[in-house]
Amino acid sequence: MRNHCPCNCHIIPPFVVDKLKEAGVEIPSQKTINREFRERRDEKNALLRSEAFLVTPPIKNADRFVYDSKTTQHQRLLLVRKEGGPAAPDAVVNTVYENAAAVRDYYKTALNYFSVDNRGADLILNVHFGKEYANAFWDGDEMTFGDGDGQVFTNLANALDVTAHELTHGVVQYTANLTYKGQSGALNEHYADVFGSVIKQHAKKQTAATADWLIGDEIMGPTLQGQALRSMKAPGTAYNNALMGQDPQPDHMSKLYKGAADNGGVHINSGIPNKVFFLVATAIGTDKAALLWFETLKTLKPTTNFKSFKTALLKIAKKLTTAGNVPATTETVTKQSFESVGL
Amino acid sequence: MKLSYAREGGLFFQVSETEIEVEDLPADLQTLARKLLENPDDYRSREKNASLRDGYQYRLELREGRKKVNLTFDDLTLPDGFQPLIQYLQEKAINDH
Ligand SMILES: [Zn+2]
Numbered sequence: 492m493r494n495h496c497p498c499n500c501h502i503i504p505p506f507v508v509d510k511l512k513e514a515g516v517e518i519p520s521q522k523t524i525n526r527e528f529r530e531r532r533d534e535k536n537a538l539l540r541s542e543a544f545l546v547t548p549p550i551k552n553a554d555r556f557v558y559d560s561k562t563t564q565h566q567r568l569l570l571v572r573k574e575g576g577p578a579a580p581d582a583v584v585n586t587v588y589e590n591a592a593a594v595r596d597y598y599k600t601a602l603n604y605f606s607v608d609n610r611g612a613d614l615i616l617n618v619h620f621g622k623e624y625a626n627a628f629w630d631g632d633e634m635t636f637g638d639g640d641g642q643v644f645t646n647l648a649n650a651l652d653v654t655a656h657e658l659t660h661g662v663v664q665y666t667a668n669l670t671y672k673g674q675s676g677a678l679n680e681h682y683a684d685v686f687g688s689v690i691k692q693h694a695k696k697q698t699a700a701t702a703d704w705l706i707g708d709e710i711m712g713p714t715l716q717g718q719a720l721r722s723m724k725a726p727g728t729a730y731n732n733a734l735m736g737q738d739p740q741p742d743h744m745s746k747l748y749k750g751a752a753d754n755g756g757v758h759i760n761s762g763i764p765n766k767v768f769f770l771v772a773t774a775i776g777t778d779k780a781a782l783l784w785f786e787t788l789k790t791l792k793p794t795t796n797f798k799s800f801k802t803a804l805l806k807i808a809k810k811l812t813t814a815g816n817v818p819a820t821t822e823t824v825t826k827q828s829f830e831s832v833g834l
Numbered sequence: 835m836k837l838s839y840a841r842e843g844g845l846f847f848q849v850s851e852t853e854i855e856v857e858d859l860p861a862d863l864q865t866l867a868r869k870l871l872e873n874p875d876d877y878r879s880r881e882k883n884a885s886l887r888d889g890y891q892y893r894l895e896l897r898e899g900r901k902k903v904n905l906t907f908d909d910l911t912l913p914d915g916f917q918p919l920i921q922y923l924q925e926k927a928i929n930d931h
Binding site: 563622625628643644660683707735758 | 847848849884886887890909912917921
């Protein structure tokens with residue numbers, strides 16, 4: 492959120508300012524934040540372009556930093572917990588801290604990938620963003636969670652699949668960097684849902700058969716229990732209520748959304764590849780399917796569409812089968828799963 | 835003077851829209867809306883964050899006679915001081931719905 496006031500003052504509520512001062516926090520002006528943000532990004536971009544980065548990549552430790560936005564729309568406002576530090580008095584802070592570790596550890600252990608950039612970048616998590624802000628997002632550098640409106644959504648920082656979803660947007664950014672519109676955008680959303688569900692299943696010690704395959708079911712408001720944001724098993728059935736309307740996700744190419752909303756349906760058409768992942772995971776196991784999907788992600792172009800995604804997955808399926816990393820049936824199962832959604 | 839508002843996006847994709855006569859806004863928000871119409875460049879967001887995933891996009895349109903001002907923000911480019919206006923319009927959009 493930017494400050495356009497010529498005096499460079501803040502609109503952070505006075506009680507928050509007092510609390511921050513008590514905690515010894517010097518509140519940077521928004522101009523300072525913007526400058527620092529630009530400098531950080533410039534440094535990072537320069538580094539990414541440098542030869543030194545390619546030869547000897549700097550390795551960080553994927554340390555977690557949790558900040559409290561104190562219901563303002565400012566990020567990195569008050570650092571409330573950092574890697575290895577004591578637990579915070581705020582349960583939401585501790586939950587997001589633990590969930591970020593679960594995501595980081597799954598990527599490292601199961602997929603040999605370290606943090607969002609495979610170079611151990613810090614994991615920045617902002618909680619209590621905005622007033623009754625019923626959303627969470629990845630902004631290119633960090634994750635941000637609202638408290639929810641208490642009606643449709645409760646606190647978005649409390650759900651492991653939501654944290655895994657947002658962090659995976661970071662992973663996608665540093666790998667295939669799938670363009671966020673149309674089918675490549677739907678694949679971007681698809682990957683975020685895939686690892687949201689995979690990491691939730693892993694944490695709950697579930698299998699493809701015992702998992703519910705729902706995304707966001709743990710953040711639904713009190714009157715929406717049992718519903719969710721999306722269903723990977725049965726796209727289009729996650730919700731149907733007066734507050735949210737009806738789940739618009741297609742489960743087959745014949746129902747592909749072709750409109751302009753949502754960047755050409757990135758959160759809508761992700762239902763089609765989501766269904767494919769569910770079918771493959773059910774046949775070969777969630778972790779094997781996750782490995783296949785992740786190894787494929789590293790080979791995708793930003794403009795990949797559903798058809799070229801299928802081709803890429805089949806190519807990697809063959810490779811992984813030959814290496815003995817996935818079951819012999821993987822290629823056939825993947826092909827049949829795509830065919831069942833009209834691809 | 836008419837003010838149109840739209841919020842689009844989110845992890846759960848949703849479009850919220852509403853329209854209001856500026857005279858019907860609370861006094862402090864009327865002042866803000868008038869400032870916006872008079873000096874839109876003071877508030878215009880400088881750059882779009884192409885890396886934003888699941889964030890909201892906010893659109894405000896002000897019309898008075900022939901004069902029309904369009905502004906677009908996201909969660910991180912929303913100017914300070916706009917939160918009460920956005921909250922008011924968002925609540926109205928939900929109630930309209
Ligand atoms: Zn997303």
